[in-house]
Amino acid sequence: MKLSVSGRAATAVTVSAVMLLTGGSIAGAAPGSAPTAAAAPDIPVAGVKAHLAQLQSIATANNGNRAHGSAGYKASIDYVKAKLDAAGFTTAVQQFTSSGRTGYNLVADWPGGDTGRVVMVGSHLDSVSAGPGINDNGSGSAAILETALAVSRTGYHPARHLRFAWWGAEELGMVGSRYYVNNLSPSDRSKISGYLNFDMIGSPNPGYFVYDDDPAIEKTFQNYFTGLGVATEPETEGDGRSDHAPFKNAGVPVGGLFSGADYIKTAAQATKWGGTSGQAFDRCYHRSCDTASNINDTALNRNSDAIAYAVWELAS
Ligand code: TRP
Numbered sequence: 001m002k003l004s005v006s007g008r009a010a011t012a013v014t015v016s017a018v019m020l021l022t023g024g025s026i027a028g029a030a031p032g033s034a035p036t037a038a039a040a041p042d043i044p045v046a047g048v049k050a051h052l053a054q055l056q057s058i059a060t061a062n063n064g065n066r067a068h069g070s071a072g073y074k075a076s077i078d079y080v081k082a083k084l085d086a087a088g089f090t091t092a093v094q095q096f097t098s099s100g101r102t103g104y105n106l107v108a109d110w111p112g113g114d115t116g117r118v119v120m121v122g123s124h125l126d127s128v129s130a131g132p133g134i135n136d137n138g139s140g141s142a143a144i145l146e147t148a149l150a151v152s153r154t155g156y157h158p159a160r161h162l163r164f165a166w167w168g169a170e171e172l173g174m175v176g177s178r179y180y181v182n183n184l185s186p187s188d189r190s191k192i193s194g195y196l197n198f199d200m201i202g203s204p205n206p207g208y209f210v211y212d213d214d215p216a217i218e219k220t221f222q223n224y225f226t227g228l229g230v231a232t233e234p235e236t237e238g239d240g241r242s243d244h245a246p247f248k249n250a251g252v253p254v255g256g257l258f259s260g261a262d263y264i265k266t267a268a269q270a271t272k273w274g275g276t277s278g279q280a281f282d283r284c285y286h287r288s289c290d291t292a293s294n295i296n297d298t299a300l301n302r303n304s305d306a307i308a309y310a311v312w313e314l315a316s
């Protein structure tokens with residue numbers, strides 16, 4: 001959903017600003033030599049929410065969760081994979097074992113682009129066993145799925161190669177993403193120019209946190225929110241808490257978005273973002289109430305559009 005005309009206008013201004021910030025490891029093209037980037041599409045939040053409704057149904061039909069090793073997890077993988085296959089992605093399911101159970105990562109490559117410069121986007125698809133995991137992390141999973149589908153719908157063929165991933169067993173300690181990174185050859189690892197992570201982006205009492213890691217990636221997200229007139233804060237607490245950690249540890253530039261988990265929203269944060277101070281960003285974090293109603297649609301919409309903006313900017 002498009003939020004404002006001024007957001008769009010600001011987008012056009014920030015493109016050149018990002019291009020001038022070369023030197024950050026993901027910003028590759030020299031100023032002046034880069035072709036004008038195609039504008040990112042507006043990601044339909046209704047599409048993102050439709051995926052969340054499906055993930056909720058999958059949990060409801062499978063003992064109320066989508067945890068590692070469960071039927072609900074495998075059904076989640078099958079749902080996402082079918083959408084990507086129908087849209088023309090090249091998909092691969094990577095199996096691993098954790099706690100005696102089979103886990104799955106889903107990796108989807110968009111054909112084309114320079115495979116020596118890969119922009120990778122990922123979210124964990126598993127829930128905890130306590131509940132359906134719709135904000136954590138149906139939200140990131142659904143938003144990157146809808147972004148991937150938008151790449152297909154718009155026929156986007158960026159200069160860099162695009163790869164999307166849905167990780168298993170994050171809730172057991174980033175098991176799936178670490179398995180993926182550990183099984184990359186040094187040469188394949190060096191071809192990943194950036195990894196963008198989305199874990200919890202529709203929190204019901206949201207904050208707008210941008211991972212404080214690779215400066216060029218961070219700046220790209222900040223530019224998008226500046227265009228919307230939405231303040232952000234740097235996310236530093238998450239360094240070891242989600243699937244960007246294995247990539248960062250392997251030397252890949254990382255970034256991402258986060259709308260808050262069990263930490264409490266301060267009065268200052270409620271002043272700039274609205275919502276309720278003195279309450280957690282997500283009171284249902286890791287609980288059975290993390291259902292389809294545990295989502296703030298405005299946060300989900302803004303973050304989904306920010307993902308597309310960053311993908312289009314960084315892959316162009
Ligand atoms: N990874 C955590 C989970 O899935 C969520 C989380 C907590 C998080 N703090 C974070 C994610 C900071 C990113 C950044 O349960």
Ligand code: ZN
Nearest residue numbers: 136137199200
């Ligand atoms: Zn999570």
